Structures are given as C-alpha cells and as structure tokens.
Amino acid sequence: MSDADRERPTLLGLLPWGERRAVSEALRTETVGGLVLLVAALVALVWANTPWSGAYEAVRDARFGIPGLGLDLSVGHWASDGLLTVFFLVAGIELKRELVVGELRTPAAAALPVAAALCGMAVPAVLYVAVSSASGGSLTGWAVPMATDIAFALAVLAVLSTSLPSALRAFLLTLAVVDDLGAILIIAVFFTSDLNLLALAGAVAGLVLFWLLQRMRVRGWWWYVPLGVVTWVLMYNGGIHATVAGVAMGLILRTTPDGPGEGRRAEKDSPGDRTAHLLRPFSAGVAVPLFALFAAGVSVSPPALQAVFTRPEPLGVIVGLVVGKTVGIFAGTYLTARFTRARLNPDLAWADVLGLSVLAGIGFTVALLIGELSFPDPARADHIKAAVLVASLTAATVAAILLKRRDRIYRRLCKAEDLDDDHDGIPDIYQHNPGGGR
Numbered sequence: 001m002s003d004a005d006r007e008r009p010t011l012l013g014l015l016p017w018g019e020r021r022a023v024s025e026a027l028r029t030e031t032v033g034g035l036v037l038l039v040a041a042l043v044a045l046v047w048a049n050t051p052w053s054g055a056y057e058a059v060r061d062a063r064f065g066i067p068g069l070g071l072d073l074s075v076g077h078w079a080s081d082g083l084l085t086v087f088f089l090v091a092g093i094e095l096k097r098e099l100v101v102g103e104l105r106t107p108a109a110a111a112l113p114v115a116a117a118l119c120g121m122a123v124p125a126v127l128y129v130a131v132s133s134a135s136g137g138s139l140t141g142w143a144v145p146m147a148t149d150i151a152f153a154l155a156v157l158a159v160l161s162t163s164l165p166s167a168l169r170a171f172l173l174t175l176a177v178v179d180d181l182g183a184i185l186i187i188a189v190f191f192t193s194d195l196n197l198l199a200l201a202g203a204v205a206g207l208v209l210f211w212l213l214q215r216m217r218v219r220g221w222w223w224y225v226p227l228g229v230v231t232w233v234l235m236y237n238g239g240i241h242a243t244v245a246g247v248a249m250g251l252i253l254r255t256t257p258d259g260p261g262e263g264r265r266a267e268k269d270s271p272g273d274r275t276a277h278l279l280r281p282f283s284a285g286v287a288v289p290l291f292a293l294f295a296a297g298v299s300v301s302p303p304a305l306q307a308v309f310t311r312p313e314p315l316g317v318i319v320g321l322v323v324g325k326t327v328g329i330f331a332g333t334y335l336t337a338r339f340t341r342a343r344l345n346p347d348l349a350w351a352d353v354l355g356l357s358v359l360a361g362i363g364f365t366v367a368l369l370i371g372e373l374s375f376p377d378p379a380r381a382d383h384i385k386a387a388v389l390v391a392s393l394t395a396a397t398v399a400a401i402l403l404k405r406r407d408r409i410y411r412r413l414c415k416a417e418d419l420d421d422d423h424d425g426i427p428d429i430y431q432h433n434p435g436g437g438r
Contacts, residue, residue: 011112011333011342012167012353014417014429019102020166025277030173033284034155037364040289041296045389048297060294070237076294080369083287085232085246087365090283091180092250093276094173100255103174112336113171117178119332120360121146124324128316137312141374141384143186145320145391147366150176151284153359156396157403164403165413167345168356175329175360183366184247191373192240200238203245206231211252214271241373288365295368296389298382305390307383313375314387317367321391322398325361330354347413355402361395363388 047056065071065078073081095104104110124145132139150173157164164172206227213223228249236242255272269277298304308314333353337344344350371384403410418427 010345011337012165012171012345012348014167014345019170022097022102024166029280029284030151031154031158033281033288034151034153035158036285036289037151037292038155038159040293041364041389044293044295044297045300049300053297056297060297069233071233079287079291079294080372081236081242082232084291084365084369085243086279086287087246087283087291088180088184088243089246089250090276090280091177091184092247093253093255093272094250095177095181095247096251096253096272097255097276098174098177103170104178108340111340112333112342113174114178115336116171116329116332117175117182119335120148120175120325120329120357121179121182123328123331124320127324128320131316131319132312135312135315137316138375141313141317141371143183143190144317144367144371144374144384144388145324145363146179146186147183147363147370148172148176148179148325148360149362149364149366149392151288152362152364152392152396153399156359156362156400163407163410163414164356165348165410166417168348168352172356172360180247180366183370184244187241187370187373188244191370195239196237199234200240203231203234203238203240206234207245207248207252210249214252214254219271243369291365292368295372296364296385298385298389300386300389304382304386308386308390311383313380314383317371317384317387318391318394321361321363321367321388322358322394325363325395326354326357329357329360333357347409349406351402352406355399355406358395358402359399361399362392364392367392 044056047053060076061074063072063074065073098104103113125142128142128145129139131137132141153172153176210224210227210231213227228245231249232242232245235245250272253270253272253275255270257268257270257273308318330353334350336342344353367388368385371388372381375381375384417429419429
C-alpha cells in the first residue's frame with residue numbers, strides 16, 4: 001500500500017474501542033427487542049386474520065384515560081402516542097451521543113452516514129411521489145418509506161445467525177438514528193393538528209425547565225419523570241405529535257459524565273447513558289412490540305394483497321422502501337467515498353454496502369406510525385400498513401440472500417475483532433492498532 005493510500009480516510013474501518021462498546025451495548029438490546037417485535041407483528045397478523053379478528057379490533061379500539069385532560073384515547077392511540085414516546089426518547093439520547101462523542105461529532109466523520117441517510121430518505125420519497133402521481137394517487141404518504149427500523153433489521157440478522165463486523169453494524173445504527181431524526185422532524189412539521197398555543201407554550205416551558213435542571217446537575221428521577229409526563233400531556237394537547245416531547249428530552253439530556261467537583265464525586269456514566277440503559281430494554285422489549293401488536297393487525301386476504309399491488313399509494317410505499325432505500329443509501333455512500341477520496345476497508349467490498357442498503361429497506365415501526373398519520377381513513381391506512389409489511393419482508397429476504405453469501409468473511413472478521421489472547425478484556429486488535437482503525 002502506498003503512502004498516499006495510507007493517508008486516505010478509511011470507509012467502514014475498525015471502530016475505536018470505546019465507540020464499539022457503546023454500539024455493542026445498544027445493538028444487543030435492539031436485537032432482543034427486534035425478536036420480540038417480530039413475534040408481536042406475527043401475533044397481530046394472525047389475530048387480525050382469524051375468526052377472532054373482532055376481538056382484536058375491540059381491544060385495539062377500547063378507550064380509557066382522563067377525559068378532562070384530553071386523554072380519553074384508544075389502546076392503539078396510547079401505544080402510538082404514549083409508548084412510542086419512550087422509543088423516541090431513547091432515539092434522542094442516541095442521536096445526542098452520536099453528535100457529542102460518536103460518529104457524528106465531527107463533519108468529516110459525519111459526512112458518510114449523514115449523506116447516506118439523507119439520500120436514503122430522499123430517494124424513497126421521490127419514488128413514492130413518482131409512482132403515486134403517475135396513477136393519480138394521493139401524495140400524502142410521501143414520508144412513509146423514509147424510515148429504517150433498526151430493531152427489525154437486527155432481528156433479521158439474528159434469525160439468520162449472520163455476524164456483521166462492528167463497523168457495518170455501527171453504520172446501520174447511525175443510519176437509523178439519522179432516519180429517526182428525519183422522521184420526528186417530518187412528524188413535527190407536517191403532521192400537526194390545530195395548534196393550541198397556550199398548551200404549546202406550557203410544553204416549551206417544561207422543556208426549558210428540563211434543560212435548566214440538567215444544567216444545574218440536578219439528579220433524581222422524582223424531578224424528571226413528573227416533569228416529562230406533564231410536558232408530554234401539554235405537547236399532546238398543543239396539537240403537535242406527542243412523541244416530539246420524547247426526542248426533545250432525549251436531546252436535552254447530557255451525554256458526557258461530570259468530572260469531580262467541590263463536594264461531588266466524578267460520574268462514571270452520563271445522565272443520558274444512565275437513562276438509555278434503564279429505558280432501552282423497556283423501549284425495545286415492551287413499547288415498540290406493543291405498538292406493533294396494535295398497528296400491524298391488517299388483513300392479508302387475496303383482495304387486500306391485490307389492493308397493495310394495484311393501488312398507487314401502497315405500491316409507491318413498496319417501491320420506495322425496496323428500491324428507493326437501496327439506491328439512495330448505496331449511491332449516497334459511494335458518491336461520498338468518491339468525493340472525499342475515502343478508500344473502502346480492504347476487508348470489505350461494495351457488495352457489503354449493497355446488502356446493508358437493502359436491509360435498510362425494512363421500515364416497520366416509524367413507517368407504520370407515519371402511515372397512520374398520513375391516512376386517517378382506516379381502510380386506506382390498512383393498505384399502507386400491508387404495503388409496509390410486504391416491503392419489509394421483501395427487503396429482509398433479498399438482504400438475507402446478499403449477506404449470507406458473505407457470511408464466511410463476516411465470521412472471520414468478527415473472530416479477529418473479538419480475539420483476546422491475553423485475556424485482559426480488550427481485543428488484541430485494539431492493542432496492535434490503538435487508533436482503532438481511524
């Protein structure tokens with residue numbers, strides 16, 4: 001290798017040890033949660049297509065809450081507006097961590113995942129608009145195929161027993177984090193109902209107080225949990241989707257530990273890390289699967305499936321997720337590498353990026369949520385949900401074929417990354433290469 005090649009940045013190179021540990025912890029929980037998510041989605045589909053489908057609809061549409069606070073909601077509504085707030089809170093913490101200490105902390109490091117994610121959101125939206133408008137369909141679902149479901153994707157890898165090197169897994173996680181940010185911005189800007197300015201002002205005041213408590217280094221859940229609940233209620237009544245409150249609080253939480261100060265010991269973990277550690281199992285193992293249980297129960301009868309492939313809106317969703325995600329992410333990655341003169345990790349090939357791009361076409365949780373918001377009519381929403389399921393299954397199948405062909409190489413790379421002959425808890429590759437491949 002020439003000196004010029006050594007000086008070029010490495011694309012999908014070995015992660016620094018600290019970053020790899022953080023990514024591994026996040027993905028371990030997401031993988032288990034993804035398997036629970038798969039089971040929940042399967043239960044919803046089976047339940048909704050049996051003679052007991054009426055019971056499914058009765059449970060999903062049962063209402064409870066506090067009418068005086070505007071919270072007399074159905075079970076399905078509580079799952080999408082309430083439980084998913086926890087999911088977006090964790091997503092906000094992950095995004096903040098990426099921006100402060102992770103892959104997005106510097107423009108040079110952020111260029112690749114951000115460009116790939118943006119292309120992976122823009123191309124599906126453009127393809128949806130093209131397919132839907134060509135047949136006179138509605139354009140309101142343009143945002144449905146933009147999001148990647150990291151838990152579902154990792155569950156597919158777990159079912160296949162496919163080992164991806166840490167750099168590829170981190171790249172997939174960062175793509176999903178940027179996708180989540182794009183999704184919450186779209187929800188906040190494009191899916192607002194009649195605004196209640198007084199309630200919104202109260203929600204903003206709650207977020208400001210949350211920020212002040214963080215700045216003052218105040219600790220104790222008894223401060224933050226009641227404040228978070230009140231802020232969520234105000235955001236919901238303000239007309240903006242309540243999950244925005246979750247991601248806002250996640251972005252406010254500090255993601256760097258405090259150093260030692262007067263009368264205070266140094267923190268080992270930051271408030272964001274502690275919160276994510278506590279909430280990630282609930283988010284991945286309870287909140288998202290319960291949302292899937294009440295969102296994925298759609299008819300898969302022959303007439304319903306025929307509508308998925310003949311109506312312009314669901315067909316646009318399928319093309320956007322399966323084709324748009326693949327083309328957008330692969331093209332964004334390749335063009336960024338060309339313009340930055342980065343060289344691909346010599347242990348990997350562009351076929352690996354292609355397989356990962358196809359896998360990112362699994363758009364389940366956020367796609368279902370945006371589908372519900374885009375199409376309030378239940379019949380049309382069910383067509384969109386069925387399209388999301390069909391597209392996710394297609395993307396998972398194609399990705400499985402592509403990634404399985406490279407599984408022998410992945411296992412060799414993972415074995416090399418995990419080798420620890422001196423049993424000191426740090427893989428040998430990091431001691432031989434302290435820079436972590438950067």
